Amino acid sequence: MIRLENVTKVYDGGVVALKDVSIDVAKGEFVFLVGPSGSGKSTLIRLMMREERPTNGGIWIAGKHASKMPNWKVPHLRRSIGTVFQDFKLLPNKTVFENVAYALEVTGRPRHLVRNQVPQVLKLVGLSTKTDRYPRQLSGGEQQRVSIARAFVNRPLILLADEPTGNLDPATSVGIMRILDRINRTGTTVVMATHDHAIVDAMRRRVVQLERGRIVRDQSRGVYEQRDTAEPEPEAEVPTPPADEIEPSRAERELAAAEADLAEIPVDDLEELTEGMADDSAMEES
Amino acid sequence: MSRFQYVFGEALRNMGRNALVVLGAVLAVFVSLFLVFGTLMFGQIASSNADQWSDDVRVEAFLNDEVRNVESLQSEISDWADVAEVDYISKPEAVENAKEIFKDNEAVLGLIEEDPSFIPASLRIRPVDLQDYDRIASQLEATPGVLQVVSAGDAVNQLISLRDGLQVFSWALAIALGAAAVALIANTIHMAVYARREEIEIMKLVGASNWYVRVPFLFEGMLEGLIGGLLAVGVGLGAYRLGFDQIQGLVPLIDLTVTADFLTQRSILIVLFGVAVGAVGSAISLTVHRYIRT
Incomplete structure (x- = not known):
């Protein structure tokens, strides 16, 4: 789903953000990018969303050669990528519903699809009762859930999250992680940059650690690889499930605390959502 | 929509x-x-x-009395590329024109009536374009039979x-x-x-x-x-x-x-x-x- 081959990124002025980085992320995987500030996590996310081009090396996103792609094709690529940021990036003069609907409207989706999809996605993130609120009337965690809903409403193949819990307290963060986990379970590939080791360890997913622009740890590494025959993209390879690292008691307590937060979401919403994806793909724009 | x-x-x-x-x-x-x-x-x-x-601007070429074949001179000048039209003003016509112009001036009128022969015949030439005026004037001066060339000169320029x-x-x-x-x-x-x-x-x-x-x-x-x-x-x-x-x-x-x-x-x-x-x-x-x- 995402493949980087020997990617190096040097910014104007000679700052080397990434050095010879290679990663393979399979469809449906959940990957944490960890490392100190300035280690290259955000640069990696920006390269994956084709906001920037690498100085050297190749990047393939959802089967497309993103690093060679001309600028005018980028919008189409973006429709298969959802993005979530630390600062939410919500429009203050639009309601929760309008903020989420915006992602569908500006990509030219028909109105009935907007009316149908937005409530479903808001239900998934537990904001069904707050559709008419404005961002300033919401807590940080709720705002981030709106931004996740907006990122997911287009049913992207990939969700990229750059420090999505960076502005939130631990309990709220766990709530956000539950939602990202749900989204991941619909088959969406999730890549999340974070400093929050507690969350990373609690989630028990693949971890890629960066330091000064290099990958110093990739927990799926060294394990055998297996071709995914169901996946049409030949370059997408499925790594074996990553070995769990540490047993995190504190994070697990936080997870339990966050359960209450999301208790109002019925479990079968997930199935409803995945059904929604079927008729969505039929409406895929020309 | x-x-x-x-x-x-x-x-x-x-x-x-x-x-x-x-x-x-x-x-x-x-x-x-x-x-x-x-x-x-x-x-x-x-x-x-x-x-x-500029429609009213003409180049006037006064002719020698020796010019006999006015018509051939007229048609020759008409063939120049920058010339739009050539009118012939015969001696008697020129005399009438002069009388008309100086009708309030007894002295000049008297001179004209005394000996009308000093008033020359002329060709009145309309240029295709105002800018051609200088060229036509100098070409006319070099033409045999032409006594003098007169036009609005600097005013036209x-x-x-x-x-x-x-x-x-x-x-x-x-x-x-x-x-x-x-x-x-x-x-x-x-x-x-x-x-x-x-x-x-x-x-x-x-x-x-x-x-x-x-x-x-x-x-x-x-x-x-x-x-x-x-x-x-x-x-x-x-x-x-x-x-x-x-x-x-x-x-x-x-x-x-x-x-x-x-x-x-x-x-x-x-x-x-x-x-x-x-x-x-x-x-x-x-x-x-x-x-x-x-």
């Missing part, structure tokens, strides 16, 4: 958000195009008057350079003012983009096409140019109608009339020019703006 509503709605909303800046740009386009309109009118009036005057100068000035002014209007439109679009940078960022994040992001701004610029152009034409035509009689009274020698065709054509041209100025202005702004560029 909903696409159009989107583009139109966004453009109007943007313009409402920066009403003062937009007003400034529209007024700038209006003033520029109004001046362009005025310059075009002025140029047209000057040029048509110069043409009228001055008229020519005045007409040409006015035309150059008109276009230079129009271009300079057009460039100013382009810059001002670019500025308003720049501000509109800046005001909406967050929205643009999000649009790009969720995969709105470049055209989807840009078209409302392009449309906004064209709309501002259109309004400015319409204002310029409206005020220009109004001023011409209302001011015609008074100004014509002040300058009786100059004919201020222009044809309705000319007015219609130039009005359409000005409005289209306004739209083009708006399109170019916003296109420039969208090309250089860092929030819009991918």
Whole structure:
């Protein structure tokens, strides 16, 4: 789903953000990018969303050669990528519903699809009762859930999250992680940059650690690889499930605390959502 | 249809958000195009008057009494490329003309009646273009049988350079003012983009096409140019109608009339020019703006 081959990124002025980085992320995987500030996590996310081009090396996103792609094709690529940021990036003069609907409207989706999809996605993130609120009337965690809903409403193949819990307290963060986990379970590939080791360890997913622009740890590494025959993209390879690292008691307590937060979401919403994806793909724009 | 509503709605909303800046740009386009309109009118009036005057300009070649075959000389000169028409004024006609001119001057009249033979016959030549006048005059001087060449001389040259100068000035002014209007439109679009940078960022994040992001701004610029152009034409035509009689009274020698065709054509041209100025202005702004560029 995402493949980087020997990617190096040097910014104007000679700052080397990434050095010879290679990663393979399979469809449906959940990957944490960890490392100190300035280690290259955000640069990696920006390269994956084709906001920037690498100085050297190749990047393939959802089967497309993103690093060679001309600028005018980028919008189409973006429709298969959802993005979530630390600062939410919500429009203050639009309601929760309008903020989420915006992602569908500006990509030219028909109105009935907007009316149908937005409530479903808001239900998934537990904001069904707050559709008419404005961002300033919401807590940080709720705002981030709106931004996740907006990122997911287009049913992207990939969700990229750059420090999505960076502005939130631990309990709220766990709530956000539950939602990202749900989204991941619909088959969406999730890549999340974070400093929050507690969350990373609690989630028990693949971890890629960066330091000064290099990958110093990739927990799926060294394990055998297996071709995914169901996946049409030949370059997408499925790594074996990553070995769990540490047993995190504190994070697990936080997870339990966050359960209450999301208790109002019925479990079968997930199935409803995945059904929604079927008729969505039929409406895929020309 | 909903696409159009989107583009139109966004453009109007943007313009409402920066009403003062937009007003400034529209007024700038209006003033520029109004001046362009005025310059075009002025140029047209000057040029048509110069043409009228130049119609009356003749080169006159007085002939020797020895010239017998006037007709062959006349047809020879008619064949020159820069000559439009040659009239022959015979000796008796010239005498009649002279009497007419000097009918109030007893002394001269007496001289003419005493010996009319000193008044020469002449060929009166109309040049194709005013500029050909000098060449025709010197060619005539070299022609056997021609006694002397007379024409309006410096007056004609001055008229020519005045007409040409006015035309150059008109276009230079129009271009300079057009460039100013382009810059001002670019500025308003720049501000509109800046005001909406967050929205643009999000649009790009969720995969709105470049055209989807840009078209409302392009449309906004064209709309501002259109309004400015319409204002310029409206005020220009109004001023011409209302001011015609008074100004014509002040300058009786100059004919201020222009044809309705000319007015219609130039009005359409000005409005289209306004739209083009708006399109170019916003296109420039969208090309250089860092929030819009991918």
